[in-house]
Amino acid sequence: MIPHGIEVLWEQRDAMLSGFLTTLVIAAVAAVCAGLLGLMLFALLISRVRAVALALAWLIDLMRCVPFMLFCYLIYYGLPSFGIVIGNLMAGIIALTVYNAAYIAELLRGGYVALPREGIEAGHAFGFHGWRLLLRIILPPVLLASIPMLGNQMVQIIKDSAFLVIIAVQELTFTANEIQATYYVPFASFVCAMLLYWALCLMVEAGVRVVLTMAEARR
Amino acid sequence: VGNAEYLALAAGAANTIAVSVLAIAIGTPLGLGLALIRWSQVRGLDGIVATLVSLLRATPAVTLVLLVYFALPTVGLEIPRFAAGVATLALGSMAYNCEIWRAALLAFPRDQLDAARAFGMPRGLRFRLVILPQIARAALPALVNEMTLLIKVSPAVAVIGVTEATRAAVRIGAATYDPIPPFLIALAIYVVVIGAFVATQRVLERRHREGAFA
Numbered sequence: 001m002i003p004h005g006i007e008v009l010w011e012q013r014d015a016m017l018s019g020f021l022t023t024l025v026i027a028a029v030a031a032v033c034a035g036l037l038g039l040m041l042f043a044l045l046i047s048r049v050r051a052v053a054l055a056l057a058w059l060i061d062l063m064r065c066v067p068f069m070l071f072c073y074l075i076y077y078g079l080p081s082f083g084i085v086i087g088n089l090m091a092g093i094i095a096l097t098v099y100n101a102a103y104i105a106e107l108l109r110g111g112y113v114a115l116p117r118e119g120i121e122a123g124h125a126f127g128f129h130g131w132r133l134l135l136r137i138i139l140p141p142v143l144l145a146s147i148p149m150l151g152n153q154m155v156q157i158i159k160d161s162a163f164l165v166i167i168a169v170q171e172l173t174f175t176a177n178e179i180q181a182t183y184y185v186p187f188a189s190f191v192c193a194m195l196l197y198w199a200l201c202l203m204v205e206a207g208v209r210v211v212l213t214m215a216e217a218r219r
Numbered sequence: 220v221g222n223a224e225y226l227a228l229a230a231g232a233a234n235t236i237a238v239s240v241l242a243i244a245i246g247t248p249l250g251l252g253l254a255l256i257r258w259s260q261v262r263g264l265d266g267i268v269a270t271l272v273s274l275l276r277a278t279p280a281v282t283l284v285l286l287v288y289f290a291l292p293t294v295g296l297e298i299p300r301f302a303a304g305v306a307t308l309a310l311g312s313m314a315y316n317c318e319i320w321r322a323a324l325l326a327f328p329r330d331q332l333d334a335a336r337a338f339g340m341p342r343g344l345r346f347r348l349v350i351l352p353q354i355a356r357a358a359l360p361a362l363v364n365e366m367t368l369l370i371k372v373s374p375a376v377a378v379i380g381v382t383e384a385t386r387a388a389v390r391i392g393a394a395t396y397d398p399i400p401p402f403l404i405a406l407a408i409y410v411v412v413i414g415a416f417v418a419t420q421r422v423l424e425r426r427h428r429e430g431a432f433a
Contacts, residue, residue: 065367065413069374070385070405077389077398155277162279166378173282186289194278194286201277 005188012179016189019175020196026089026171027158027200030096034157035150037097038104042142043134045109056105063102068160071099076167092164100157107149111142144215151208155201162197172196224391228401231387232408238301238383239370239412242308246369247362249309250316257317258324268317275314280375283307288379304376312369319361323354363420367413384408 009016044056063071075095079086086094115138123137143150162173176193180186253268275283284307291298298306327350335345377386388405392398 062410065410065417066406067371067374067385067409069372069377070388070402070409073385073389073392073398074402074406077392078402081397081399159277159279162281163375165281173279173285176282177285180285180289184293186286187293190282190286190290193282194274197279197282198274198277202273 005185008183008185009179009188009192012183012189015175015179016172016192016196019170019172019193022170022175023158023161023172023196024200026093026096026164026169027154027161030093030100030161031154031157033093033097034100034104034153037101038108039139041101041105042108042112045105046112046138060102060106063099064106066099068095068099069163069166071095072163072167088164088167088169092161092167092169096157096160096164099160100153103156104150104153107153108142108146111145111149112138114145115141147211147215148208151204154204158197158200158204224395224401225404227382227387227391228384228404228408231382231384231405232412234301234381235370235373235383235385235408236412238304238308238376238381239366239373241305242312242369242373243366245305245309246312247316249313250318251320253313253317254320254324257321272314272317275310276318278311280307280311280372281378283310284375284379300376300379300381303379304373304381307376308369308373311372312365315365315368316362319358319365320354322361323358324350326357327354360420360424363416363423367416370409370413370416 041056041060045053045060047053072092072095075098076088076091079091119141120133120137123133128137161171164171165174165177168174172193176189180189183189253272256264256268284304287307287310288298288300288303291303331349331353332345335349340349374383374385377383377389380386382390384405388401389398391401395401
């Protein structure tokens with residue numbers, strides 16, 4: 001039975017590869033967008049406008065209590081209620097982006113809180129303010145300290161992307177499930193999908209290690 | 220949202236809690252078992268456990284639940300949806316908890332073990348009286364954090380037809396053509412359940428910190 005499953009998967013390798021590439025592209029696009037949005041949210045979180053910072057902190061705490069799958073449904077079925085009609089792929093990418101941006105903003109804030117104050121005060125004294133203070137003085141050490149956590153979040157985005165199967169985005173798990181349903185080879189197709197997810201996550205881990213050594217070398 | 224809908228959501232919430240609590244109750248001790256295998260560096264098993272944990276940690280819950288539910292019958296193991304859901308979440312929890320327990324074990328001061336050994340304390344007793352109470356305390360915040368993560372991936376079991384809170388909300392939304400209210404109620408359910416875990420974690424951490432300073 002298992003050799004038969006492998007045979008079927010080999011015949012379906014183009015479909016599997018396309019599902020894998022879809023997952024890869026979705027995760028990459030969502031990671032970049034979530035990173036940028038997370039940076040903006042982080043800037044607001046540590047801004048001097050207390051009301052905005054507090055409201056945002058509250059929203060982020062709320063987001064951290066929401067399962068991604070529920071959030072995904074909320075975007076997919078909820079946005080049309082407000083007259084915004086988008087396709088399932090777009091809805092999936094938006095859901096992944098917004099959801100993970102909240103986590104990224106929070107983990108950056110964690111890195112910021114742990115930062116020694118002297119550097120920032122020195123920056124103030126040298127006349128750095130606003131955006132220049134954020135980009136030149138605050139962000140470099142915060143990002144450096146957050147590299148492993150950002151890697152974890154990237155893995156989370158890859159894993160969350162599998163939830164998009166529920167809104168029929170044709171990513172890796174969706175493809176594995178289709179092959180399984182058509183040819184009745186559940187073991188081979190899902191194990192193959194698992195191995196591909198594993199490969200992606202191991203690549204992220206390796207990437208984090210490379211970035212860390214590079215950062216260490218430049219210090 | 221009428222009475223019947225509220226009832227369906229309440230049943231969904233009960234399922235969410237049942238699946239999560241069972242998976243936590245199974246996954247946490249299993250994780251400790253795996254961590255002990257790695258910690259004591261059992262030859263051969265050590266590498267297998269490390270590989271299994273790495274693979275499971277990289278696997279999305281949705282993919283794993285589909286595998287468990289559809290693949291087990293092909294080897295003659297018919298299991299109900301609910302049990303497949305619990306097994307899946309427990310496997311994930313086991314993998315994450317293994318790393319948490321292992322970190323606590325690696326941080327455990329070696330000299331205490333040597334002292335216990337010098338007093339002729341047998342291995343089982345050493346673990347139960349010396350190691351376990353201390354690593355449990357050290358691992359607790361991370362374990363609770365992992366529990367909240369488990370609750371957040373628990374909607375994955377809806378994919379194989381377990382009607383937990385999220386699926387209940389989707390069905391109500393589909394039936395009433397008004398998806399927002401049931402989603403907001405489901406959201407409130409998760410906030411309460413996860414909030415309860417986070418609040419417990421805060422209290423325990425505070426107590427721990429006070430204990431450390433005392």
